[in-house]
Amino acid sequence: MITAQSLELTYPETEQPSLAGVDLQLNAGEVLGVVGPMGAGKTTLCMSLAGLVPRTTGGEFGGDLEVVDLDPRQAPVPDVAQRIGLVFEDYASQLTQITVLSEVMAPMLNHDVPVKQAEAEARRLLSELGLARLDLEHKRTWELSGGQQQRVAIAAALAADPQVLILDNITGLLDPDGKEEIRSLVSQLSQRMTLVVVEQDIDLLVGVADQLLMLRDGQVSALGPADQLLRDLTALDDAQVEPPVVVQVAQAAGLPDNPLTVEELTSVVQSPDVMESAAPDVPQPAVLGPEVSAPVPEIDAPEPEVDIPGPWIRAPEPEVDIPGPWIRAPESDDRPKAVEIDHVSFAYPDGTMAVQDVALRVAPGEVHAIVGGNGAGKSTLLRMLCGLVRPSSGTVRMDGKNTRECSPAELARTVGTALQNPDEQITERTVREEIGDALRRRRTRRTGWFKREVVISDEQIAEAVDRAVELVGIPTDLMDRDPTHLSRGHRKLVAIAGALVLDPAVLILDEPRVSLDAPARAALRRLLHELRDRGTAVVIVEHDLDLVAETADTVTLLDLGRVVASGSPHAVFGANGAEALAKTSLRPPRAAQVAAAFGVDAITVAELATQLYPVKQEV
Amino acid sequence: MRVPLLYTEKDSFLHRRDPRIKLLLFAVVIVFLYTAPNWQWMLAASVLGLALSIAARVPPLVLLVLWLLQLPNFIGLVAIPLGQDLLAGNFSPFDGDLDFGLKLGLAWSAALFLSLALLSTMSPDKITDGMRGLKIPEPLCFLVGYSFLLMYASMSDIFRTIDAMKLKGIELTIRRPIESIGNMAKLFVPAVIIMARRAGTMMSTLQLRGFSFTHRPATTLGAVGAADIALLVAGVGALAVAALMRFAPAMLGL
Numbered sequence: 072m073i074t075a076q077s078l079e080l081t082y083p084e085t086e087q088p089s090l091a092g093v094d095l096q097l098n099a100g101e102v103l104g105v106v107g108p109m110g111a112g113k114t115t116l117c118m119s120l121a122g123l124v125p126r127t128t129g130g131e132f133g134g135d136l137e138v139v140d141l142d143p144r145q146a147p148v149p150d151v152a153q154r155i156g157l158v159f160e161d162y163a164s165q166l167t168q169i170t171v172l173s174e175v176m177a178p179m180l181n182h183d184v185p186v187k188q189a190e191a192e193a194r195r196l197l198s199e200l201g202l203a204r205l206d207l208e209h210k211r212t213w214e215l216s217g218g219q220q221q222r223v224a225i226a227a228a229l230a231a232d233p234q235v236l237i238l239d240n241i242t243g244l245l246d247p248d249g250k251e252e253i254r255s256l257v258s259q260l261s262q263r264m265t266l267v268v269v270e271q272d273i274d275l276l277v278g279v280a281d282q283l284l285m286l287r288d289g290q291v292s293a294l295g296p297a298d299q300l301l302r303d304l305t306a307l308d309d310a311q312v313e314p315p316v317v318v319q320v321a322q323a324a325g326l327p328d329n330p331l332t333v334e335e336l337t338s339v340v341q342s343p344d345v346m347e348s349a350a351p352d353v354p355q356p357a358v359l360g361p362e363v364s365a366p367v368p369e370i371d372a373p374e375p376e377v378d379i380p381g382p383w384i385r386a387p388e389p390e391v392d393i394p395g396p397w398i399r400a401p402e403s404d405d406r407p408k409a410v411e412i413d414h415v416s417f418a419y420p421d422g423t424m425a426v427q428d429v430a431l432r433v434a435p436g437e438v439h440a441i442v443g444g445n446g447a448g449k450s451t452l453l454r455m456l457c458g459l460v461r462p463s464s465g466t467v468r469m470d471g472k473n474t475r476e477c478s479p480a481e482l483a484r485t486v487g488t489a490l491q492n493p494d495e496q497i498t499e500r501t502v503r504e505e506i507g508d509a510l511r512r513r514r515t516r517r518t519g520w521f522k523r524e525v526v527i528s529d530e531q532i533a534e535a536v537d538r539a540v541e542l543v544g545i546p547t548d549l550m551d552r553d554p555t556h557l558s559r560g561h562r563k564l565v566a567i568a569g570a571l572v573l574d575p576a577v578l579i580l581d582e583p584r585v586s587l588d589a590p591a592r593a594a595l596r597r598l599l600h601e602l603r604d605r606g607t608a609v610v611i612v613e614h615d616l617d618l619v620a621e622t623a624d625t626v627t628l629l630d631l632g633r634v635v636a637s638g639s640p641h642a643v644f645g646a647n648g649a650e651a652l653a654k655t656s657l658r659p660p661r662a663a664q665v666a667a668a669f670g671v672d673a674i675t676v677a678e679l680a681t682q683l684y685p686v687k688q689e690v
Numbered sequence: 691m692r693v694p695l696l697y698t699e700k701d702s703f704l705h706r707r708d709p710r711i712k713l714l715l716f717a718v719v720i721v722f723l724y725t726a727p728n729w730q731w732m733l734a735a736s737v738l739g740l741a742l743s744i745a746a747r748v749p750p751l752v753l754l755v756l757w758l759l760q761l762p763n764f765i766g767l768v769a770i771p772l773g774q775d776l777l778a779g780n781f782s783p784f785d786g787d788l789d790f791g792l793k794l795g796l797a798w799s800a801a802l803f804l805s806l807a808l809l810s811t812m813s814p815d816k817i818t819d820g821m822r823g824l825k826i827p828e829p830l831c832f833l834v835g836y837s838f839l840l841m842y843a844s845m846s847d848i849f850r851t852i853d854a855m856k857l858k859g860i861e862l863t864i865r866r867p868i869e870s871i872g873n874m875a876k877l878f879v880p881a882v883i884i885m886a887r888r889a890g891t892m893m894s895t896l897q898l899r900g901f902s903f904t905h906r907p908a909t910t911l912g913a914v915g916a917a918d919i920a921l922l923v924a925g926v927g928a929l930a931v932a933a934l935m936r937f938a939p940a941m942l943g944l
């Protein structure tokens with residue numbers, strides 16, 4: 072279905088090829104997973120397979136390529152469009168119509184599907200992608216939340232019913248339910264089409280991908296059966312990809328082989344010698360307590376039996392203490408809060424109630440995560456925190472300032488913000504200028520009608536930029552590049568560094584994790600810890616709940632604009648929070664899902680591994 | 691801030707009419723503007739247009755703002771000759787009377803209200819579909835549709851850029867008008883960059899979704915109903931009467 076031989080591509084005005092010597096062989100109905108660090112050429116590969124590179128970008132190409140019996144780089148566009156579908160990572164630019172319904176109907180109308188049939192099919196696709204709740208006929212595409220836009224783009228690509236479907240990192244903005252929906256969608260689609268799936272979230276490829284391609288610097292660093300490569304730690308490390316969560320758990324617990332699925336993991340830890348020699352001092356009833364028989368969250372493996380946990384598991388830790396009502400009681404100390412919002416609501420002009428009666432407190436040095444499904448109102452809430460949107464009712468105080476009383480520009484001196492879409496923020500020609508931009512714009516102060524004095528020197532700007540770059544971990548060789556030509560992950564980092572350059576009292580991050588590879592993700596974790604030490608208050612919106620569980624001090628769970636739970640990560644994601652969580656489109660962090668399969672109440676890999684410690688000793 | 695659409699998403703008698711009929715009526719309006727015999731006709735057309743716009747549920751504020759925007763034209767065309775008339779006694783820039791100025795001035799209002807009543811009741815999709823139904827060549831239909839989309843997409847991009855610029859410390863608030871107007875200029879470069887970046891992905895997407903300059907997509911048009919026909923007949927009738935009044939005297943040699 073797809074055959075590539077020494078595929079090559081060099082963009083105009085660059086010397087390094089973005090793809091070099093890529094060989095591929097994919098049969099009909101197979102799923103190819105593609106992973107690799109930022110800037111490895113994954114998007115270039117996708118665009119080449121769809122014939123868009125070099126057609127729309129220019130550049131030199133080489134090698135042989137055949138996709139569904141034609142070379143998409145040279146075949147007429149309509150022929151390519153009939154056979155190949157592509158969903159881009161850049162969700163905002165691939166919406167071409169005004170309303171949601173017409174966006175999905177258009178590809179079908181273009182292929183002469185009768186209107187009635189197209190509309191029915193469009194509605195079916197949209198509800199399959201979880202958008203049935205929207206007013207499909209009237210909701211404007213550019214007024215959707217990021218995740219909703221991504222879902223519409225997927226529906227529109229499916230509407231064309233291609234034979235080859237290429238998904239370029241499309242799940243980054245989706246909530247956990249959305250990711251699972253994509254996983255089952257991909258398995259289902261693979262019965263009638265061939266898929267190329269670029270993914271940052273490697274767990275989504277487990278059990279779905281047949282082949283795995285690891286790209287690095289435009290070259291194939293590994294290619295082979297996904298089943299093997301996904302647990303091959305050297306290969307994964309080489310491609311700068313984090314191993315799947317089960318592999319991480321097994322590694323942290325010191326298991327000999329690398330199980331890939333929960334099923335495999337249970338069979339490994341249950342092996343007879345482990346059972347026999349397991350610590351007998353753990354009372355079995357404690358393990359089989361009421362928590363254990365609670366419904367086990369679904370993981371890709373068939374549901375493990377509830378009574379699997381053997382005697383080797385430590386008894387669940389005593390329950391984490393959570394105050395009765397879900398909302399944390401206001402703390403009694405008089406320290407000023409960095410963020411204080413009370414009874415805040417916001418409705419968009421089209422009547423969407425995005426945020427309703429939300430209260431939130433963030434202390435200096437606290438990392439506060441806001442989580443919730445797509446369209447839950449997270450980004451809207453952040454826009455209120457940085458003053459871009461004023462609440463319809465209620466007050467927002469940031470670092471003591473009421474956002475009604477100062478302009479966003481004034482507020483930005485103490486509140487740094489990196490928006491969900493980095494492209495909205497990037498305006499300068501080099502990375503260095505871009506990061507220093509917020510400082511440079513404040514370089515002078517008006518002292519008279521025609522007089523301005525310099526208040527920030529160039530050296531100070533350079534220093535601040537270096538500090539921010541180091542904090543965020545941007546490779547120094549990128550400093551003089553044009554930020555618009557960087558990979559999306561790097562653009563995101565640039566936007567974060569730009570928000571940090573003013574050394575803000577509050578830092579607001581909307582989905583920082585999207586598009587980041589393993590090293591950048593580690594850098595992000597370090598950054599959050601460092602900011603906590605420096606006393607910066609951080610408000611972060613994030614769909615990667617494993618990252619949240621590892622780094623946040625407090626978690627607020629939003630659903631349909633309302634706070635449904637708030638507390639420590641354990642309170643929200645652990646066994647006690649399961650009920651509130653299940654009502655939203657979130658699922659516990661992956662590590663917690665694996666833990667639940669063993670009846671352990673852990674929410675991070677590290678925690679789970681310590682609870683599996685007895686096994687490690689015995690093996 | 692919300693991207694303003696020409697289209698009002700409401701339901702009304704005019705919304706329910708066939709887009710082909712509304713496009714034909716739009717052509718009638720344009721011809722009428724050139725054939726109306728005198729300013730009284732223009733006044734009548736303006737009043738009718740205003741009534742129709744209200745019936746089409748265009749928000750009154752929008753009507754007022756748009757009308758005020760063209761007021762300078764009206765004043766230029768009417769008040770200046772009027773003032774000159776008064777000052778100079780019988781000095782007459784327009785063939786000895788105010789008629790021409792008044793007619794031209796009112797033509798702006800008539801054009802504004804009538805086209806608003808017709809166009810605000812059609813979504814861009816309906817407009818292009820109507821054009822296709824009238825057998826207008828596909829490249830033109832595609833271009834019209836695409837320009838609407840690009841315009842709206844760019845506007846929403848610009849609004850987002852404005853937000854991001856605020857976060858970078860540029861004052862763009864009504865409370866500081868002078869500083870803000872000066873700062874608007876700084877938006878130009880980023881807005882162009884963003885639009886250029888969007889255009890690439892958007893072109894790729896359009897290609898892969900089967901849009902093209904030559905292929906006509908399936909139409910969403912239904913059948914033309916009796917009310918549609920009646921509306922068209924009324925419009926063409928009014929135009930015919932106006933044309934008769936304007937040209938018949940000359941043709942009959944009166």
Ligand SMILES: Nc1ncnc2c1ncn2[C@@H]1O[C@H](COP(=O)(O)OP(=O)(O)OP(=O)(O)O)[C@@H](O)[C@H]1O
Nearest residue numbers: 214216217218219419425445446447448449450451
């Ligand atoms: N400009 C807008 N105009 C009208 N409605 C909007 C606008 N922006 C967002 N909405 C709606 O408000 C609700 C909340 O959107 P918001 O962007 O805050 O969600 P979110 O939680 O950030 O979602 P995601 O995880 O997908 O980014 C959604 O139903 C969305 O459709």
Ligand SMILES: [Mg+2]
Nearest residue numbers: 216217450491
């Ligand atoms: Mg969001």
